[in-house]
Amino acid sequence: MSEVINNREYRQKVLKELISELHSGKSVDEVKERFEKLIEGVSPTEISEMEHSLMMDGMPVEEVQRLCDVHAAVFKGSIEEIHRPQKPEDVPGHPVHTFRLENKKIEILIDKIKTDIEKFRSQDTHENIQNLRNDFENLWEIDKHYSRKENLLFPFMEKYQITAPPKVMWGVDDEIRDALKDVKALLSDYSSVNREQLADKAEETAVRVKEMIFKEENILFPMVMETLSEDEWFIIEEGSSEIGYCLLDNVIKWKPVRVNVEKKVEKEGEEPSNNGYIKFDAGIMSPDEINAVLNTLPLDMTFVDKDGIVKYFTQGKERIFARTKAIIGREVKNCHPPASVHIVEKIVEDLSSGKKDHEDFWIRMGDKFAYIRYFAVRNAKGEYLGTIEVTQDIKPIQDITGEKRLASST
Secondary structure: OHHHHHHHHHHHHHHHHHHHHHHOOOOHHHHHHHHHHHOOOEOHHHHHHHHHHHHHOOOOHHHHHHHHHHHHHHHOOOEOOOOOOOOHHHOOOOHHHHHHHHHHHHHHHHHHHHHHHHHHHHOOOHHHHHHHHHHHHHHOOHHHHHHHHHHHHHHHHHHOOOOHHHHHHHHHHHHHHHHHHHHHHHHHOHHHOOHHHHHHHHHHHHHHHHHHHHHHHHHHHHHHHHHOOHHHHHHHHHHHHHHOOOOOOOOOOOOOOOOOHHHHHHHOOOOOOOOOOEEEOOEEEOHHHHHHHHHHOOOEEEEEEOOOEEEEEOOOOOOOOOOOHHHOOOEHHHHOOHHHHHHHHHHHHHHHHOOOOEEEEEEEEOOEEEEEEEEEEEOOOOOEEEEEEEEEEOHHHHOOOOOOOHHHOO
């Protein structure tokens, strides 16, 4: 394990050195040979860590932003493809699938713009000017593409402490927006503009848009597909229509695969809860009482049945991990970031097989100390019914000292 960590640290050091050399004035060609010799493959996550490290070392965001175009050119062709058994981003309607559809439309428009710029360079007729005006008016639709990325995608990245790429990319997005506005303004008042300067400005803007597409496709999208859970993508998709789409007339609504829990219960012949009392091994309670008692407990509980389907979670006042009702009926593996799915699957496998009865974890989260426990749920015959996750902030318990007796609480 130490060897892996050391290799990762060494690679991070090399990446920082290469970017620093570029910052100092070296050309892409001067550093590319060393990069290809020393780096076998660079993952999107490592690029994120590298950018974050540069900023933590004191390099201003603006400086990293200025290097963005250069290091994208260095990494081009060297970013290893992330293979998955299933690729949810290939499903129509998934936010990344929609982003990529838009990028294809934008690339087609950019190709048209390049052709129209060449015609304009040759002859600035009214028709050629009008064609460019229409082109850049259409290209302004990219503002919706960037807005969805910035307002829906970036907040989730920041949740996972991926802070450098959003800051850098948002800054470049704004630069592209400003450039588009400038070109549109020059085209609207062409009589006072130099033809070659306008053509150069328009071409430079088109190139920057194309470069951003490369960064999204090869750095951003692989990174977020590796990090975000299906539930988080569902939230992003739900909010996308409010902002709108770029150059797309119709967008298919994405529906994550889920199980209808109520129908599943009926099919298995179980009796669903009703307004009558439920008999337990020791006592009876009404469904309303059961719900209130479970929500009163000073901890979070989530139950996943034997088929890996999320069936229930408590809704106490102080939650540690966010839960939405959208997870009910979902496969538990789709409720976690892809990078941690294999851990969840291993836990469930060990509990369901009988290899273990519980698995514990604990992590510090700001002023909280989360104690996370997974228990195998078995019936009286020892048959596996599912897994329950119990999470509690044990910091207040750790802080307890002395005694407080019932007699002294009056």
